[in-house]
Amino acid sequence: MFIRALSLRDFRSWEYADLELSPGRTVFLGSNGNGKTNLLEAIGYLATLGSHRVATEAPLIRTGTARARIGATVVNAGRELRIDVELNQGSANRAQINRSPVRRTREILGILQTVLFAPEDLALVRGDPGERRRFMDELCTARLPRLAAVRSDYDRVLRQRSALLKTAGRQARSKTDLTTLDVWDGHLAAHAAVLLAERLRLVHDLAPYLAQSYASIAPESQPAAIAYRSAALPPDFLDPARPPQPDDTEALEAIVLRELAAARPKELERGVCLVGPHRDELELMLGNSPAKGFASHGESWSFALALRLGAFDLLRATGAEPVLLLDDVFAELDRRRRAALAAVAVGAEQVLITAAVPEDVPDELAAVALRVETADGPDGRISRLAAEDRADGAARDFDVGEGQNDAVTHAAPEPACDSVPGSTESRAP
Template identity: 85%
Template sequence: MFISALSLRDFRSWEHAELELSPGRTVFLGSNGNGKTNLLEAIGYLATLGSHRVAADAPLIRIGAERARIGTTVVNAGRQLRIDLELNQGTANRGQINRSPVRRPREILGILQTVLFAPEDLALVRGDPGERRRFMDELCTARLPRLAAVRADYDRVLRQRSALLKTAGRQGRSRGSASGSNTELTTLDVWDGHLATHASMLLAERLRLVHDLYPYLAQSYASIAPESRPATIGYRSATLPPEFLDPARAPLPADTEALEAIMLRELAAARPKELERGVCLVGPHRDDLELMLGSAPAKGFASHGESWSFALALRLAAFELLRATGPEPVLLLDDVFAELDRRRRTALAEVAAGAEQVLITAAVPEDVPAELAAVPLRVETSGGADGRISRIIDPVAESVEPPPAEPAGAADDVGNSPGSSSATG
């Protein structure tokens, strides 16, 4: 799998860009703040419908613009697919596949697969459990795109059930009771069923992922830090019994009925405490990916170097898992070689050298291992009325006429922006 074209309009610092890309290794060079990372962020967003830097979409839209557009042409086993996404201020985002609108943006998931390694990945080891849950869920969705709908349904039910718990608990306390009214409790029973159904499907995929990722993680970490303690992963949950949580055992069947029964039992047991606190205390939203070095948890016990090694090993393991079970993902390396010592740089370069397409950002050419022989593209910024505007400096393109003005009505065509074969601003 590789990206043959990338187009941007009003995405962060990019007012307009049209890039033609090829298999192999490409490096975007430029000083910090010039917009290199924004290119990889846009590609990663099309693959996951999320940014690796911010939780909301608003910062992704260029200052002064009402919407941002991202588009790519993805080539997979000789087949080309065009995907476009429009990010809107205050309204729903819109997507297209081969210029045809889709009902929901999540329908584009699975067409483009990426693995992105960035300095923010240190939070996978040192950050809160939400970072690791996101890592699991994005990787699960890459393997099974329909899981995006399950995740969305689970989040919706969780919000509605949590709101009912707060209301029922508050009203129960005002009546001097430890629980809500019969009507409220009956409604909670209904929401418990919905939550257990969606949670069981999400849990089944997470458990399968941890089992499948386990050997790749151990191998990747050993190659990066052979002198360190062995690295292992596991699934941590206060809801599931121990027999579900050992990643080294034979893979569990996707027995969603058994998982649903466990969820219903635990929800019933936790209800008094949930009503008292007004929060949902049971479910995969409270679970974690356990990272272990030897017999100690990596968080709090790993050195800075070991933490970097674990973060890198997680991404390399994800890359190896995806390409072993499906199309090889595009590898995105965001300014990470400068953060790594010689051994880690070598381990990452070995994987990158064999990947079908690698897109790299770096401040200077010396940050990228010479053996990768990456094609350089320089990114610079210039001032604009609405702030800095990024562009790619291509000596060949300097003499090319600028792209024609966007025709009337083109704003309604998601990502359908005119341009040349190089980026402009």
Template identity: 65%
Template sequence: MFVHALSLRDFRSWSSAEIALEPGTTVFVGRNGNGKTNLIEALGYLATMASHRVATEAPMIRNGATSATVGAQIINDGRELRIDVQLNRGAANRASINRSPVRRTREILGVLRTVLFAPEDLSLVRGDPGERRRFLDELLTTRRPRMAALRSDYEKVLRQRAALLKTAYRSRGDLSTLDVWDGHLANHGAALIAARLSLVHDLAPHVTESHARIAPGARPATLHYRTCVAAALPEGFADPTRVPLDNDVEVLTQVLLEEMSRVRSSELERGVCLVGPHRDDLDLILGTESAKGYASHGESWSFALALRIAAFSLLRTDGSDPVLLLDDVFAELDMRRRAALAGLVSDAEQVLVTAAVPEDVPEQLKGRRIGVSSEFDDGGRISRISEYPAEDQTHE
């Protein structure tokens, strides 16, 4: 799989752009702040319907514009598809495949598959559980696009049930409606937990192998999915070496219902949902210790890289290579880790790299280079493609 062309209009600092791409490695070179990362963000957004930098879509629309458009021409096993998304301020976003509108933007998921490395990846190890849940859920959706609907349904149920908990406690009214929403949350939540457990089962061996190659001689890296209902589950249920079973969803549904019943009084008092996959975490383990809080800076980076490389390896086993997006990640790594990362990904069908300093990019990945520069107008910074080396226009 590779991106043949990227189109942007009013996306971040890009007022407009048409960029032709090709298989192999392409390095976008330019000073920090010139708009290189915005290109990577645009492709990541097309693949996941989310940004790796911000939680909402409004910042991705250029200042003064009412909408932004991101489009890409994808070639996969000789088949060519065009996908476009229009992000709108104050209105629903729109998407199309081969210029034909689709009912929901998530219908384009799966057309472009990417794995994105970025400086923000350190939060996978050191950040809150939400960062690791997002990692799992985005990888889930990349492998199985229909999971996007399950995630959306679960979030809707979660919001509705939380609102009901607050009103029920204040009014001291009939709780029969809450029982109905308990069932919805248990059904959707069990399916999501089961899917995450299955993913961790498939991903864990790749993480261990990737980490051993990035950090030879270091303590082994392993994963463990920690669910908030672990104490009520059969022993070993969440062990990543256990092969998932067909009745896992049924078991999880019953356990979630029992746990919601057990903590209902606490939920009513606090007005929050205390049970469900939104409370779970992915434990990252080095040797016998949790990486979070115990790993050094270098160890944390090695684990973060191992997670991304493992995702790439897993997606590769599913079929064609995903597009690798490396956003200024080499500037964060020492020479050994740079070389290890480059050696592990250099044979990918397409690698797109951003770098402020070309010398940061290892020799294995020094392919085609495209300069990125910027200038200012009344609307702010405007990025543009320039001759390599990029013109020195930092305006900072």
């Protein structure tokens, strides 16, 4: 899988850009703040309908504009598809596949798969459980795009059930309130069971890739392992070595319903939902100790890198090799970790890298380098490719291997998406 063309309109610091890309390795060079990361963020958004940097979409729309557009032409096993997304201030986002509107933006999920490694990934090890839940859910959705609808439905039911718990907890509990809560319990358990089954399947499948990646990065360290942690599930479901079973979803639904019934008095007292995947955790272990709180800075970086490399190997094993996005990470890594990441990147079908200076990129990743700079615009600084790149093609700071990129073009802005009548979805969860 690779991206043949990328177009941006009013995304972050980019007023517009049209890039022609090819399989192989491309490096975007430029000083901090020039907009290199914004290019990878736009690509990542097309793959996940989310940003790895911010939780909301407002910062993605260039200051002074009402909407942003991202589009890419994706080639997978000889088949070419065009996907476009329009992000709107205060109204629903819209999407197209091959220039035809789709009803929901999440319908583009699965067309482009990416694995992104960025400095923010240290939060996978040192951050709160929400970071690790997001990692699991995005990887699950990459493997099974229809899970995006399940996640959206689960979040919707969770909000509505939580609101009912708060109301019922403040007022005298009528029979009607509790009957309504029973209905929401059923909806929550049904969606939770599907999400839990996919998370457990992911942990089972990812565990050996994670262990192998970590051992190659830090062979002197204790072995790394992952496990799913949930107060609601029995121990036999939480063993990473346990293979998924055909009836897991049905069994998990029954377990969640039982736990919801047991937790109801506490939930009514506190006005919050205490049972479900939103309370669970991906546990990261080094030897017999949790990585969070026990791992050194170097071990934490190694674990974060191993999680991403393991995800890359897992997706590649399923058939379609994802695009590898490396956002200014080589400057953060020591020699051994740089070499481990470079070894994977060399074999990837397409790798897009950002770096401040050429020296940050390992020699084995010889590639086309495109310089990113900024210029003054009416609403602030605007990112652009350097003038020499637009006039003469890609600046060749590195040796260009066979099949590498050789052109970047800019064109006058044109709409990347048409309106989708009747669309009400702003984004996938």
